[in-house]
Amino acid sequence: xADVLAIKQAVGDLDEGSVTEKLNAFIASGPGEDEVQxxxxxxxxxxxxxxxxxxxxxxxVGDLIFAGELLTDCIDMLKPxxxxxxxxxxxxxxxxxxxxxxxxxxxxxFRSMSEAAGxxxxxxxxxxxxxxxxxxxxxxxxxxxxxxxVLTLSIxxxxxxxEALQEKGLRGGVKVAIGGNAVSQESCQYIGADxxxxxxxxxxxxxxxxx
Amino acid sequence: MRGMGVDMATLKERTQIRTDSIExxxxxxxxxxxxxxxxxxxxxxxxxxxxxxxDMELTEKAFESICKDFYSDAxxxxxxxxxxxxxxxGARNWVMGSNGAVQHPEIVTMxxxxxxxxxxxxxxxxxxxxxxxxxxxxDTDPANRSLVLGKAYRSFKKxxxxxxxxxxxxxxxxxxVPGFITGELIEAPFDFLADQLRGFKEINxxxxxxxxxxxxxxxxxxxxMLKRAVPPVIRPGQINYIPLHLAPYIKMGDFEKYFWPxxxxxxxxxxxxxxxCTLFAEEDWTRYAEYLARLxxxxxxxxxxxxxAKIKATAGKDHLIGGFFDPTITLxxxxxxxxxxxxxxxxxxxxGGNFYFAFDKxxxxxxxxxVPKLQAVLEWVSVNxxx
Amino acid sequence: MLASKYLLDTDAYFERHPEITGEAKxxxxxxxxxxxxxxxxxxxxxxxx
Numbered sequence: 001x002a003d004v005l006a007i008k009q010a011v012g013d014l015d016e017g018s019v020t021e022k023l024n025a026f027i028a029s030g031p032g033e034d035e036v037q038x039x040x041x042x043x044x045x046x047x048x049x050x051x052x053x054x055x056x057x058x059x060x061v062g063d064l065i066f067a068g069e070l071l072t073d074c075i076d077m078l079k080p081x082x083x084x085x086x087x088x089x090x091x092x093x094x095x096x097x098x099x100x101x102x103x104x105x106x107x108x109x110f111r112s113m114s115e116a117a118g119x120x121x122x123x124x125x126x127x128x129x130x131x132x133x134x135x136x137x138x139x140x141x142x143x144x145x146x147x148x149x150v151l152t153l154s155i156x157x158x159x160x161x162x163e164a165l166q167e168k169g170l171r172g173g174v175k176v177a178i179g180g181n182a183v184s185q186e187s188c189q190y191i192g193a194d195x196x197x198x199x200x201x202x203x204x205x206x207x208x209x210x211x
Numbered sequence: 212m213r214g215m216g217v218d219m220a221t222l223k224e225r226t227q228i229r230t231d232s233i234e235x236x237x238x239x240x241x242x243x244x245x246x247x248x249x250x251x252x253x254x255x256x257x258x259x260x261x262x263x264x265x266d267m268e269l270t271e272k273a274f275e276s277i278c279k280d281f282y283s284d285a286x287x288x289x290x291x292x293x294x295x296x297x298x299x300x301g302a303r304n305w306v307m308g309s310n311g312a313v314q315h316p317e318i319v320t321m322x323x324x325x326x327x328x329x330x331x332x333x334x335x336x337x338x339x340x341x342x343x344x345x346x347x348x349x350d351t352d353p354a355n356r357s358l359v360l361g362k363a364y365r366s367f368k369k370x371x372x373x374x375x376x377x378x379x380x381x382x383x384x385x386x387x388v389p390g391f392i393t394g395e396l397i398e399a400p401f402d403f404l405a406d407q408l409r410g411f412k413e414i415n416x417x418x419x420x421x422x423x424x425x426x427x428x429x430x431x432x433x434x435x436m437l438k439r440a441v442p443p444v445i446r447p448g449q450i451n452y453i454p455l456h457l458a459p460y461i462k463m464g465d466f467e468k469y470f471w472p473x474x475x476x477x478x479x480x481x482x483x484x485x486x487x488c489t490l491f492a493e494e495d496w497t498r499y500a501e502y503l504a505r506l507x508x509x510x511x512x513x514x515x516x517x518x519x520a521k522i523k524a525t526a527g528k529d530h531l532i533g534g535f536f537d538p539t540i541t542l543x544x545x546x547x548x549x550x551x552x553x554x555x556x557x558x559x560x561x562x563g564g565n566f567y568f569a570f571d572k573x574x575x576x577x578x579x580x581x582v583p584k585l586q587a588v589l590e591w592v593s594v595n596x597x598x
Numbered sequence: 599m600l601a602s603k604y605l606l607d608t609d610a611y612f613e614r615h616p617e618i619t620g621e622a623k624x625x626x627x628x629x630x631x632x633x634x635x636x637x638x639x640x641x642x643x644x645x646x647x
Contacts, residue, residue: 016419061460062415069416100310100576105317105412126316127309152539153250153312153576181494186543291644300645334602338641345645364640396643407646434600439642443631 002026002035004042011046011074012053014066023077036081043074044116051201064200068109071116089118091211092142096124096133097180098149098157106180107148110200117204119144119211130157130164137170144207145174147193150181155191162192175210179203222386225284229388232531233487235508237564241557241596244390244533245283245589246573249290250312252277254577260311264294267373274377278385280582282589285390286382293370299363301348304407312575320344321408323417326424329408330431341408391489391511391531391567394449397440400432400473401425402456414457418465429473436477441484450511451481451488459494471502482507489513491534493572500525515571523560532560533567538574541581541588549584550591557596568592606634 003022010018026039050067053059059067093114097107104126111121122140124132137145145165147158158178165171176193179200188196197203224239231238249270253260256276263269274288281287292313297305304318320341321329329336343350348359381387398406404425405414417425440451458470481488487509496503497517503510503526512526514534526532535556541549553568560566574580608627612618618626 014419060462062418062457062465063462065412065415065460066419069412100308100312102306102308102314102316129309151312151314151575152572152579153310155539155542156576156578186540190543296644302645304645332602334600334604334638334642337646338602338604342641342645364637367640367644395639396647398647403647435642438600439639442639443635 002029002031002039002042004038007039008042008046008049011043011067011070012049014050014059014063014070016070019070019074023074027077027081031081033082036078040075040078040082040116043071043078044118047071047113047116047201048205051199051205054199055202064109065105068112068200072112075112075116089120090208091144092120092122092140093144093146093207094122094124094133094136094140094142095146096128096136096148097126098147098154098161099127099129100157101149101151101154102126103148103150103180106150106200107146110146110148110179110203113200113204114207117208119204119207130161133161134164134168134170137165137174138168142174143211145176146203146207147176147178148180149178149183152182154180154182155187158187158191158193166192175207177203177206217384217386219386222388225386225388228284232564232567233391233511235529235531235565237598240598241561241592242285242533242567243283243589243592244285244567244569245281245287246289246390246570247277247281247287247577248312248573248575249273249288250310251574251577252288253311255280255582264307264311264313267370267377270374271377271381274381275384278381278387281586282593284388284593286378286387287390288381289378289392290374291371291396293367293374295370296363296367297346299348299359299366300346302346304345310576315406317410317412318345318407319410319413323409323413323421326421326428330424330427333428333431333435345407389448391450391513391533392452394446394451394486394488395440395442396452396454397436397477397488398453399455399458399470399477400429400436401458401470402454403432403436404428405457411457411460415461418461418469422465422469425469429469433473433476433480437480440477440481440488441486445484445486449486451486452491453477453488454491455493455496458492458499459496463498466499466502471499475502475506478506478510482509487511491515491572492517497521503530504528506530513569519556520559523566527560527565529565531565531567533569534571535560536569536588537571538580538585538588541584542579544584546584546587549588553588553592554595557592561596561598564598568596605638606630 007022054064095111097104111123115121122136124136147161149158162176177195178188178193179197183196195206228238228242232242250260252273253263256273258269258273263273277288294307294313305313305315308314349356409417458466478488489511491513493515495516500522503512508529510530512530512532519535536553
């Protein structure tokens, strides 16, 4: 039996030693799939603690990056014990870094956190033009479109992507979330997105509220 | 109208304002240091960026359009990232995005188990191992490797000297003075380690898994940066440039132990050798402002975000500071509101001197600003900030 | 002092080239040190920053 609360807290504290120790002990105990899912959920909830601490100014982006790594390691440890994917049933997110921008770290953190939270993520990659987002929305019919950008040139690219979705009559069927260093309340309104954040964990929570 | 013959009185005034600002005296008015990249200039001038990267005449045409139409005391244009030398090297660490802007993708050239050899001899490790990883065209036999490096170096010289000539010509034509970036590009040892060797993601993991190695690597990097910072012949009035990257993303404890000590030593070392520097504090350095205040007075400070009042009261007491103005607000606010924002900044930071007006960062994309409103803001600062 | 086998050792260079003397030696010294610094700068700064 796993102490899910302790695992959740250790993940939230980014205490890698403690998390690894607990997970190893748990795996060695030969758990059933339900128990494994409970531990996955505990890791995910630990990410929410990380997001809160980031929002409160206790953690910084470097901690979010480490959190993403820690979460990936946890899921990699637990995946073999599960029949199929880790979650994937909460909804679909089409995600990408917008045209002209080649930064991907924030996008990748968001992806691993939202996959751990049960979303199926279609990651388009970096430097994606509006047409790529449109094509992916047409193909995968997501609930959410996530756009990432670090440079100020991404503001214009994000706006053009939203306009492209509008032109194809797709905008009404999705929620649009923007993230990365370039975003703000003002740019969110200018772009026509539904939510913005520089905190990946907060974005995942917002997406959870939408589905 | 600008450009119709150099107004010597204006040039003389600008030079005096710049000197007074650098030397800690109250100038006649606030010095205006606008910055536009080649990408932004091409967008404004309607010049094809992809071609301008390889063509000095097109670069000049793009740059000139900025000098002509945007008020600045300092030359508002410049470029150091030329795709040609990087392409000759097959560089993975500096690549062109789809829109032609040369950017630095996340890259790891040094693995976690290679810290010890880097610490033992950083330059040798770079030349032998990490450089060919960053630039795979160098990952070949010695003969080919020397030819590739030779070609890349020649290409770099061609474009940097060509750009310098264009900038000199435009500065003379429009009566513009240098800004506060006139010397060598260097980095805080921690940033040098983070940016191109370990990468943004890995360095943050290193801080948790092998912090002692990070510390030793920063210390090993310091002499490399110092050598870079102080050339055999120091140009008069040389001001090196240090863009500061990782500090805002790490916690205070890590900053104090790993980021700050070697940065402070670097700036002190330059100051002792008679070389000034401009530190560009990217993102928000409010919580570190008291550290910056400790640096020698020869350190000029540039800020992207942050609490300008707090920074003025600490780092801005004895140092020349500037920045904070986000030009992208021109997209969403009225002209009057944008000027009000500039005025707010000037009212907080200009009293007592030690302030120059600058954007939060160089403009990379002309579509990220509203041109007439931005022009109005710059004009306003140029005539409304007399002491 | 930064030690490296890839940075110019000026003394060693002139030991290898004893034929360069007097005023010529000063000119050559200035030249090779400047170029060595420039190449070092290119590698360390341009490529790695």
